[in-house]
Amino acid sequence: xxxxxxxxxxxxxxRREQDLFRERLTLDSAQGPTVRVDGRELLNFCSNxxxxxxxxxxxxxxxxxxxxxxxxxxxASHLVCGHSRPHQELEEALARLTGRPRALLFSSxxxxxxxxxxxxLEPGDRVFQDRLNHASLLDGGLHSGARFRRFAHNDVADxxxxxxxxxxxxxxxxxxxxxxxxxxxxxAELAALCRQEKAWLMVDDAHGIGVMGEQGAGSxxxxxLDTVDVPVLMATLGKALxxxxxxxxxxxxxxxxxxxxxxxYIYTTATPPALAAAALxxxxxxxxxxxxxEHLHRLIARFRHGAADLGLxxxxxxxxxxxxxxxxxxxxxxFSQQLRERGLLVGAIRPPTVPAGTSRLRIxxxxxxxxxxxxxxxxxxxxxxxx
Ligand SMILES: *Cc1c(COP(=O)(O)O)cnc(C)c1O
Numbered sequence: 001x002x003x004x005x006x007x008x009x010x011x012x013x014x015r016r017e018q019d020l021f022r023e024r025l026t027l028d029s030a031q032g033p034t035v036r037v038d039g040r041e042l043l044n045f046c047s048n049x050x051x052x053x054x055x056x057x058x059x060x061x062x063x064x065x066x067x068x069x070x071x072x073x074x075x076a077s078h079l080v081c082g083h084s085r086p087h088q089e090l091e092e093a094l095a096r097l098t099g100r101p102r103a104l105l106f107s108s109x110x111x112x113x114x115x116x117x118x119x120x121l122e123p124g125d126r127v128f129q130d131r132l133n134h135a136s137l138l139d140g141g142l143h144s145g146a147r148f149r150r151f152a153h154n155d156v157a158d159x160x161x162x163x164x165x166x167x168x169x170x171x172x173x174x175x176x177x178x179x180x181x182x183x184x185x186x187x188a189e190l191a192a193l194c195r196q197e198k199a200w201l202m203v204d205d206a207h208g209i210g211v212m213g214e215q216g217a218g219s220x221x222x223x224x225l226d227t228v229d230v231p232v233l234m235a236t237l238g239k240a241l242x243x244x245x246x247x248x249x250x251x252x253x254x255x256x257x258x259x260x261x262x263x264x265y266i267y268t269t270a271t272p273p274a275l276a277a278a279a280l281x282x283x284x285x286x287x288x289x290x291x292x293x294e295h296l297h298r299l300i301a302r303f304r305h306g307a308a309d310l311g312l313x314x315x316x317x318x319x320x321x322x323x324x325x326x327x328x329x330x331x332x333x334x335f336s337q338q339l340r341e342r343g344l345l346v347g348a349i350r351p352p353t354v355p356a357g358t359s360r361l362r363i364x365x366x367x368x369x370x371x372x373x374x375x376x377x378x379x380x381x382x383x384x385x386x387x
Pocket of ligand 1: 107108109110111113134136175179204206207236237238244245246
């Protein structure tokens with residue numbers, strides 16, 4: 001039997017040979033439309049800071065001022081003595097934003113998803129997930145011990161065929177906006193099917209919160225759905241909200257159930273109170289500065305229009321995620337390197353993050369970009385002969 005060293009070594013070698021080896025960039029600046037890497041300013045088209053709030057002065061100031069009052073470490077888990085006033089106020093603001101009775105903070109989206117799914121589901125239950133769901137949803141479903149089914153991407157008819165047979169609790173889980181494709185789930189149709197089949201619907205709106213819906217309340221609100229239609233709403237704070245962490249919003253029964261039973265909630269240290277204060281400022285900015293969302297959507301339209309003129313193979317997306325399908329992993333990396341030499345940072349996304357043969361440039365737009373910066377991106381994409 002191979003030891004750990006051989007196994008790790010073989011896996012690394014295989015990734016190198018298949019052009020799937022990943023390397024981290026080290027940034028010497030805040031997130032923004034431009035970032036500093038290796039002494040160069042690069043135009044940034046790969047961050048999830050969709051509204052440009054990660055380094056917004058008011059968000060930074062809230063963080064600083066709460067750190068003065070509350071220090072840095074939260075000191076304990078929420079159920080011991082780590083739950084402070086900023087955490088409480090943020091939960092209340094997130095409940096109001098999403099139009100739900102309550103919200104509960106988690107230290108990351110990954111923890112929120114695996115925690116929620118393993119709490120809700122028991123062996124014998126059935127969970128149905130879109131093929132392209134985020135890894136944390138898939139892991140949570142698998143670890144729960146429930147019978148786990150994946151349905152074809154955004155295919156409500158395929159889900160309906162699978163849901164029909166059998167009884168016992170059923171949970172359908174989708175991303176609101178898919179993280180690597182940028183397209184949106186057919187939430188109204190999914191909710192109607194779930195109502196008919198008496199299944200619960202859970203939506204992970206990591207990429208919809210802040211970007212979709214009135215006041216940035218997200219994809220569920222944009223689809224006109226409420227807590228009865230979508231009992232479990234999860235979203236993260238590390239993307240459009242520019243900070244870190246995540247939350248689940250729902251009714252009293254769900255939230256109290258999670259507080260009492262979810263191991264990822266109970267047995268982990270609460271995030272710093274100052275982080276909650278910063279996220280609270282970001283929630284206020286969502287509501288006060290709707291121009292950010294409007295500007296972002298104008299940039300998305302501008303980019304799609306320009307890309308169509310260039311004949312680029314854009315995927316179908318109305319979100320801030322505008323992937324350019326390349327196919328081959330090596331080719332995607334080459335395009336990404338080419339763009340970087342020209343001063344643009346665009347991520348190449350390869351398997352296992354996306355299915356084999358669908359490597360892509362994952363272009364993300366932000367309200368912090370200017371029209372000129374988007375035009376520059378189009379110009380460089382035109383020159384690099386991406387398909
Ligand atoms: C980023 C992301 C997560 C994980 O959230 P983190 O807070 O980064 O752990 C979960 N689901 C989706 C769809 C995501 O894109």
